[in-house]
Amino acid sequence: MSKLTISQLSKTYPNGVKALDNINLEIDNGMFGLLGPNGAGKSSLMRTLATLQEADTGSAQLDGIDILNQPDELRKVLGYLPQEFGVYPRITAEQLLDHMAILKGISKKSERKEMVKYLLDKVNLYDKRSKAIKGFSGGMKQRVGIAQALIGDPKLIIVDEPTAGLDPSERNRFYNLLADVGEKVVVILSTHIVDDVRELCTNMAIMNLGEIVFKGAPQAAIEDLSGKVYQKIVQREELDNYAKEYSIISNKMVGGKPLIHIFSDSNPGDGFEQVQPNLEDVFFSKINTSNILV
Numbered sequence: 001m002s003k004l005t006i007s008q009l010s011k012t013y014p015n016g017v018k019a020l021d022n023i024n025l026e027i028d029n030g031m032f033g034l035l036g037p038n039g040a041g042k043s044s045l046m047r048t049l050a051t052l053q054e055a056d057t058g059s060a061q062l063d064g065i066d067i068l069n070q071p072d073e074l075r076k077v078l079g080y081l082p083q084e085f086g087v088y089p090r091i092t093a094e095q096l097l098d099h100m101a102i103l104k105g106i107s108k109k110s111e112r113k114e115m116v117k118y119l120l121d122k123v124n125l126y127d128k129r130s131k132a133i134k135g136f137s138g139g140m141k142q143r144v145g146i147a148q149a150l151i152g153d154p155k156l157i158i159v160d161e162p163t164a165g166l167d168p169s170e171r172n173r174f175y176n177l178l179a180d181v182g183e184k185v186v187v188i189l190s191t192h193i194v195d196d197v198r199e200l201c202t203n204m205a206i207m208n209l210g211e212i213v214f215k216g217a218p219q220a221a222i223e224d225l226s227g228k229v230y231q232k233i234v235q236r237e238e239l240d241n242y243a244k245e246y247s248i249i250s251n252k253m254v255g256g257k258p259l260i261h262i263f264s265d266s267n268p269g270d271g272f273e274q275v276q277p278n279l280e281d282v283f284f285s286k287i288n289t290s291n292i293l294v
């Protein structure tokens with residue numbers, strides 16, 4: 001069992017943007033989803049935990065390791081799949097993993113060979129081991145990314161926006177792989193895609209403007225909203241009026257017309273129908289109208 005504890009972590013960039021505003025989180029083994037819109041501060045938090053940038057104040061501990069003060073110790077047990085996983089495109093998957101294993105300090109050739117074979121098998125790319133990565137699909141590249149993040153038996157795995165650009169079947173394969181990995185170690189999945197969290201994570205946090213605006217189990221958050229979400233298809237030109245009168249959680253186009261979800265303690269009438277809330281409602285309610293919700 002591993003545990004990651006983040007306490008009072010803050011970071012303001014030189015341009016004045018407060019990307020991390022007093023972050024407090026406790027994360028156990030398993031898949032943890034960090035959900036937030038673009039610019040929320042997710043990558044800043046992930047890069048800080050991956051020891052790629054420093055925080056101004058606060059601390060982060062993984063088991064006995066003080067992440068901010070012992071970056072070398074943390075790196076030995078860290079697997080990181082960054083948002084942009086740049087690879088040398090001409091080399092093969094096998095060469096890349098071997099190279100990364102050397103960087104991780106696995107100096108014995110026979111040990112590396114065995115590990116690379118194991119990882120290629122695990123991400124289902126053993127057959128493609130001798131092909132140049134440049135010919136790989138987005139999903140295959142992400143699987144190479146996960147394989148390299150697993151080198152050296154990490155205790156903490158960080159994946160930053162891993163499913164962007166994957167088609168549905170590639171995304172599914174990637175989910176299965178992550179879920180399999182996530183049983184034994186702390187895996188933090190940072191994403192703005194609600195489905196990623198719904199399908200994979202037992203615990204989550206929602207981040208907005210540098211702050212954690214929700215933490216808990218996705219299912220519990222959905223249940224909290226139960227009976228309080230109503231929907232209606234409206235005319236586009238009426239949207240402003242609805243926005244003034246109701247707490248609109250979300251607005252998406254259905255057949256060319258806006259379908260709005262609103263938050264309301266009691267039945268608003270006016271043609272609205274109650275709907276079963278989903279994680280998207282939770283997400284939007286926390287980032288748009290967190291002030292009106294408990």
Ligand SMILES: Nc1ncnc2c1ncn2[C@@H]1O[C@H](COP(=O)(O)OP(=O)(O)OP(=O)(O)O)[C@@H](O)[C@H]1O
Pocket residue numbers: 013014015017018019036037038039040041042043044045192
């Ligand atoms: N190096 C930097 N210097 C100045 N501002 C930065 C820097 N990196 C990020 N920011 C700003 O900090 C805020 C948080 O950015 P961050 O990349 O952490 O968010 P994010 O949630 O990961 O968003 P995205 O999904 O778009 O990557 C944004 O306002 C961003 O513009």
